[in-house]
Amino acid sequence: MMLIPLLLALAAAPEKPAKPTAGQIAEAAPASSWGAIAAEDLLVMDFADGQRVVIWLAPDFAPVHVANIRKIARSGFWSTATIYRVQDNYVTQWGGGEDKAPPAGIVVQPPAEYEWVPKAAVRNPYKDAYAAVTGFTASGWAVAGDGKRQWLPHCYGAVGVARDLAPSVGTGADLYTVIGHAPRHLDRNIAVVGRVIDGMGALSARPRGTGGGLGLYEDPKQFIPIKRIAIASDLPAAEQPRFQYFKPSAKEFPKILEARANRGPPFFDVPSGAADLCNLPVPVRKVP
Numbered sequence: 509m510m511l512i513p514l515l516l517a518l519a520a521a522p523e524k525p526a527k528p529t530a531g532q533i534a535e536a537a538p539a540s541s542w543g544a545i546a547a548e549d550l551l552v553m554d555f556a557d558g559q560r561v562v563i564w565l566a567p568d569f570a571p572v573h574v575a576n577i578r579k580i581a582r583s584g585f586w587s588t589a590t591i592y593r594v595q596d597n598y599v600t601q602w603g604g605g606e607d608k609a610p611p612a613g614i615v616v617q618p619p620a621e622y623e624w625v626p627k628a629a630v631r632n633p634y635k636d637a638y639a640a641v642t643g644f645t646a647s648g649w650a651v652a653g654d655g656k657r658q659w660l661p662h663c664y665g666a667v668g669v670a671r672d673l674a675p676s677v678g679t680g681a682d683l684y685t686v687i688g689h690a691p692r693h694l695d696r697n698i699a700v701v702g703r704v705i706d707g708m709g710a711l712s713a714r715p716r717g718t719g720g721g722l723g724l725y726e727d728p729k730q731f732i733p734i735k736r737i738a739i740a741s742d743l744p745a746a747e748q749p750r751f752q753y754f755k756p757s758a759k760e761f762p763k764i765l766e767a768r769a770n771r772g773p774p775f776f777d778v779p780s781g782a783a784d785l786c787n788l789p790v791p792v793r794k795v796p
Contacts, residue, residue, distance in 0.1 A: 524773035524777075526772070526773055527771070528767060530768045533767055534754050534760070534764055537760045540758075541760055542752040543755050544750070544751075545648075545750075546741075547739075547740040547748050550739070550741075550751065551565055551702065552740050552743065553734055554734070554735045555732070555735055559710035560706070561708070561711060562704070562740075563667050563704055563705070564705045569649070573680045576618065576681075578739055579613050580611050580680060581737050581739050582742065585608065585681065589602060589603055589734045590732055591711070591734070592604060592732075594716050596723065597689060598687065598691065599687060599723070600684060600687050600711040600712065600714060602732075603670065604682065615679070617676075617677070618677055618680075621699045622659060622696045623696050624657065624659070626653050628646065629643030629644055629658075630645075630646075630761065631643045632644065632650075632785060632788065634765070634782055636784060637692075638652060638785075639652035639695075640654050641654060643756075646755070647753075648790045649790070652785060659696050660700035661785055661786060662698075663703075664689075665789075666685065666704075668684055669682075669698060670684050678698075680701065685704050685708075687708075705751055706749065706794060714732060715730070717730070751793065751795060752792065753792050754790055754792070768783055769782060
């Protein structure tokens with residue numbers, strides 16, 4: 509007999525007001541809260557099936573590797589590049605040309621650009637499982653550190669330089685992106701040189717490989733050819749993609765972090781009060 513009154517009481521209970529999402533907060537912010545990403549810092553990958561991937565390069569943190577990547581893109585070395593490895597919940601890897609001489613002018617043995625003296629960063633108020641100190645640089649990058657050193661974390665979409673065993677650090681001729689749960693054990697062991705900011709599905713939704721337990725494509729016929737890899741500033745103006753990042757210095761940025769950490773009604777009822785650094789990506793948007 510008590511069920512009907514209870515249902516009536518629940519039906520009459522006012523709904524909790526919807527809480528703005530991080531995306532809504534970012535889009536409502538003034539134009540001054542957004543900064544332009546330089547075309548020189550965008551690596552564009554076009555596939556024969558019409559899909560495009562755009563990678564935001566990080567020259568402030570891996571200057572030698574990024575300089576190599578620009579030279580490799582401009583040299584034509586990647587004219588036969590393919591995706592040759594897709595390991596489920598781990599990485600998609602591309603490049604190729606181990607039998608080819610490296611492009612002229614690149615640094616064949618770059619320094620290990622895995623960590624550096626900390627650069628100024630907006631503090632992340634939420635504890636990270638892998639690093640004692642985390643935050644966001646003025647240029648829009650999430651960074652991890654221990655107070656003495658700082659590094660870019662291997663979050664979903666992070667782009668790293670494939671390498672052989674140490675002392676090899678890789679040249680940048682072969683790259684990978686994280687397509688699964690953030691493998692933070694790779695932090696400070698491999699150079700992170702950028703972040704996929706558009707077209708992630710063209711890398712994460714490819715058929716999985718089975719070779720060597722590493723997701724390698726065993727049959728060369730499985731290799732996925734890449735039609736073109738170019739620096740955006742080298743493309744005709746009409747073809748250049750344009751993107752902006754949300755400035756961590758903007759007054760709305762703490763609200764964005766809070767909204768990601770404590771998502772609200774109507775779906776979420778209980779705030780978490782915590783957020784992994786990799787769940788706090790700096791917003792990026794495409795400019796028409």
